Amino acid sequence: MADKLIYLDNAAATRLDEQVLEAMRPYLFDTYAVATSEFGYSQGIEAREALDEAREALANALGATPEEFIFTSGSTESSNIALKGVALALSKKKDKHIIVSKIEDFPVLHSAQALEKQGLRVNYLDVDSEGFVDLDQLRDSITNETILVSIQHANQEIGTIQDIEAIGRICHEKEVFFHTDATHTFTRVPLDMKKIAVDLVTVSAHTIHGPKGIGGLCIRQGTQIAKWMDGGFQEFNLRAGLENIPGAVGFAKAVELVTPEETRHLQEMRDRLIDRMLVEIPHSTLNGPRRKRLPQNANITFHFVEGESITLHLDMRGFAVSTGSACFSRSLEASHVISGIGGDHERAHGSIRFTLGRYNTMKDMDAVVQALAEIVEELRSISPLGKNEEKEEA
C-alpha cells in the first residue's frame, strides 16, 4: 500500500494551500466580525475592508468591477442564483424560454429542470462526440421568448472547453442573457468579461486550492436578476446571509497563487498521462477532445472493465480518481456527459476521470499509469468480455 495518497480528483475538491490558510487565519481568530457591523465597531470596518479587497481581486480576475461580483457559498449556489434569479426577474414575461447544454453540471441542469416544472420552456442543446455545442443549433434555438442561455465554460467530466466568445456574440446579437459555469476553468483558462460578452459567470474556490464553501457569481451591470435568498442586505442586496470573510479572503489568495506556469505544468502532466495510457493500455479511448481541453483534465474509458472496480483497486494502492460508472453514483445512473457525447452505457461503465492539481508531479502520472495497466489487466482477466479481441491482437 502506498504511504502517500496520490490525489487525482481535483475537480471534486482540492487540498488547501497553506498560504491560503495563513491569509484566512486573522479573519478566523482576530478579526472575526462581519462587514455588516462596520458602523458598530472597528472590527466591522476591518472586516468590510478585507471583504472589499477580496471582492476587488476576484472581480479583477474576471475583468469586471467589484460591484459586479457577489460572494456565494460555492458554484452550486452561484448557478442557482443565475438561472433562477434571471427567471424570477423576468417573471412578467410570457412563455419564458431558456437554453442549456445537455452536458451541464447538475447545478445548471437541475435548476433548468426545476424551472421547467414551474412552466418555463427549456431547450437542452446536443453536443458532438467531443462535447462541443453546435453554434448554429444554438442560434436557431433562440426565440423572442428566450431569456437566458447557460452554457458551461468547460465540462466537469471530459474537459471540453466551449467557444464562449462565439456563444457570447450570438447571445449579445439576439439580446439574451448568457451565463457560463466557469467552475473548472477559473484562473486556468482566461475569461475576460471585457472581451467576452458573457453576463453571468459562476466561479468557485474549491477547485484551486482555496477553501470549501466559498464561490462567486459575477453579474454584468445591467443584467436583470432578482434576489431570491432573502434576509439581510448583504452582497449589494442580491444575496442575503452572513459574509464569509475568511472564505472570501482565502478565495482571493487562492486566485493570486495560480500562475500560468503552474497551469502549463498541469497541461504537460495531463498530456503525458493521456499519451501513456492510450499507448500502453490496450482498448482505451479518450473521452472529450485532445485540444480545447481543460489543462488539468483527462478522461479515459478502459473497455471490458467497470469503473468502480478500478477506482477501488486504485484506492487500495493509494490513488484517488473518479468514474462515470453507474455503480459509482448515488443515483445509479451512468454519466449523462458520456451519454451526451453519444457514448453507450459501456463507455461510461469503464470511464475514469483524472483531474490534476498543484500537488501532483510528473512521477505521479507515471505511477498511476503503471498501477492502471496492472489493474485493468487483472480485471480483464476475470471479465467475460473482450477475450476475443485480445486474442486477435496477440
Place this chain on the structure above:
Amino acid sequence: MKFPYSDIVLEHFRHPRNVGKIENPDGKATEGSPACGDMVSVYIKVDPKTNTIADVKFESYGCASNIATGSIITELAKGKTLDEAKNITWKEASEALGGLPKIKAHCSVLAVEGLRSAIQNYEERHGLVKEKKPTTVEVVRQRLRKVINPLTGLSVVRTNLVQDIRVKDGTVRVLVDLPRDHQFAHNIKDEILEKIETLWDVKEVVVEFTE
C-alpha cells in the same frame, strides 16, 4: 484507510475465488448486459451420481460487490445439491460477505441469479425439469423480463420493446420493436435466444424486428 465495504467483501474483491470459464460446462448462464452495466457469467460442472455441483466458476464485468458476490456464491454452491444451490438467496450471499450496501443490491443479485440460471440451464439441457409445464406466451414473457433493454437499463418487457409473442407447435416468435440494423438489435436477439431456446418443448425461436 476506510472503505465502503466489509473486510470480507474486500478480500473477495481482491482475490476472487473460482474465477474463469469451465470448458464444456454442464450448465452456464449470463446475467446482466454489457450495454447496461454489470454482467456476470456462471459455469457449472455437475456430478450426475450425486446431483451435486462438482465445480463452479464465474466471470465478472462489474463493480466490487458484483465481483465479491460472484466469488462467494461459487464457494457457497460448491458441493451442494442442485436444489440446495438453487435456494441460495441474495441475503445469504450478502450475510456471508459481512453485509453489502443496500444500493449495491442490483449489482450483487446478478451473481445469485446467474447461479440459479446456470442450474436451470443444466436441468433443461438434461431433461431434468420436474414440472414440465408447456411453454405459453406467459412463460416466454416471464423469461424475457430478464432481457435488459440497453437503451433504458430496464427489461424489454417493461419498456414495451417486445411487441408480440406467439407460441405454436414448438416455435416461439418474438417481435421486437426495433429496426433490424439498430445498434442493440444483435445483442437483444442473442439474449432472447439464450433465455428461450432451452425451454424443454421449444424447437425453434424466431426473433423478428419491426423494421
